[in-house]
């Protein structure tokens with residue numbers, strides 16, 4: 001599968017003429033969220049979009065009044081209100097016969113934690129929203145505190161000796177809402193990522209994309225390593241790349257190579273795992289368990305389809 | 307115009323349905339709703355009626371109800387929700403967000419005690435806690451006023467000189483669940499009275515950020531603009547009173563409503579339904595030769611300080627609060643103190659806090675106490691048994 005050049009993508013004729021996130025924004029160098037925006041710009045093409053961004057690094061990226069680093073209309077909302085505000089924008093477009101696609105662009109704090117009830121409500125109502133969660137596994141905007149997306153073993157400012165709790169299964173939670181589409185997106189697999197973003201933009205109803213988003217500042221990793229880290233996460237099986245249709249049909253999109261050393265490398269390249277002295281055998285067990293579950297679900301889906 | 311027997315919840319609900327339909331000529335109507343006693347009948351009515359080019363979203367919390375209203379309003383649609391008590395407390399963050407974003411959302415709030423201890427009866431503390439959220443606040447005395455104020459609140463909020471959200475408050479059960487004959491206007495008259503909303507800062511197709519970061523000096527400038535918009539509310543409101551009267555044949559009350567004030571020596575200041583009881587007690591006092599009067603504060607934000615200052619000159623004042631700010635006293639009292647002429651004797655009486663029934667003889671006790679006073683003391687709780 002083709003991989004992005006230079007750890008990102010250059011602006012081409014295929015992209016939205018105005019990038020969604022312009023140059024000169026305040027994101028840290030190597031921020032995965034910047035790459036997500038590049039992908040989204042290419043996927044959106046000339047579709048009219050409106051972004052709803054609850055409190056997170058992505059709204060800091062907009063810069064202060066009266067400037068905007070965004071090349072698209074953006075509504076900044078209170079932390080837990082991304083999905084409720086987006087609900088209304090989607091209805092407003094529909095009532096007025098506008099083709100606008102409403103994208104809620106939120107971090108893990110606004111999705112897994114404080115916004116959970118709002119996201120669940122909008123999903124349950126099957127609002128016509130593309131909800132994209134860029135997950136840096138930390139409260140990045142406030143300087144790196146634990147969220148329920150933080151993996152076990154990661155040191156954060158509120159878990160200085162390493163997080164003892166397992167990461168919340170947000171994809172499972174969203175799939176359980178039986179919404180039209182849920183998918184995980186790898187920044188190291190641009191063809192798959194762009195296909196999913198395009199599909200999700202065109203579908204009706206609530207669509208949820210989860211993107212593991214490298215955060216050099218919080219992960220204590222090299223800014224240039226972001227895409228490589230995601231590649232390692234996928235290769236090692238730690239970040240399964242799959243999609244779920246209607247909450248029932250599971251499709252695995254990238255078979256993990258389970259490359260020897262990938263898991264070790266993924267952890268070794270990030271300072272956040274060094275402190276706790278992570279027990280990789282436990283991580284391997286969790287990965288095996290997750291893949292057993294996913295394969296069983298995917299097999300069920302295939303059987304039902306046959 | 308039809309005369310119907312309705313509760314204040316339904317009077318507000320009908321006003322919203324009519325105002326919502328009136329914006330079919332604009333970008334439509336949208337609402338996020340969530341139930342809480344005692345406002346639920348209002349949103350039930352809204353959910354039971356078709357609104358052309360309108361959508362009511364049944365959300366999962368008050369916080370999201372206001373979130374949805376913020377979204378609709380930002381997209382240029384007329385928007386409304388209703389809440390009460392702890393629901394308002396839960397919604398608070400987004401109440402501030404709507405205020406500071408200058409979104410002309412209208413909210414009907416039924417004043418109910420904030421718990422714990424859990425109590426569903428009338429107390430003004432829930433909305434008074436939101437007095438600094440940048441919203442216009444009206445406190446109503448009867449069902450007709452609730453309906454009329456809800457309707458005109460859209461026109462006031464959406465006026466380009468104002469562009470602020472508005473809260474229409476009414477007392478739990480005393481109004482919310484009590485049916486009285488109420489005039490419900492015709493759609494055509496509402497269409498004429500209420501022009502389509504044209505939100506200057508609505509989100510469209512152009513790249514811009516609504517609600518982004520601000521540096522301190524810019525926030526200060528934005529707050530100053532907000533405060534200035536508040537100062538234009540009274541003048542715009544008086545134009546709307548005229549217009550309302552010419553369209554519907556009745557005049558909505560002034561920001562402050564005096565009763566037998568001309569030669570009054572002692573005056574009771576009230577809000578909400580307590581005003582009707584105060585009038586009865588004033589009449590009784592007058593029969594005994596006491597020169598009593600009453601003043602109802604209908605508009606609380608912006609606070610009509612100049613009018614109150616004029617009205618209270620040379621009087622002895624009792625402020626009757628159906629709320630308590632622990633550590634201070636009645637909230638209306640502290641506001642009246644800031645507006646009244648210096649050296650005015652102002653005594654605070656907190657009564658009916660938590661919804662106890664305020665009866666004429668309670669108000670008479672207040673008048674007796676006030677009449678006998680040489681100077682004001684600390685705020686007092688009046689037990690009503």
Ligand code: SF4
Nearest residue numbers: 028031057140215217
């Ligand atoms: S803290 Fe992390 S997520 Fe936030 S801008 Fe920096 S790199 Fe990106």
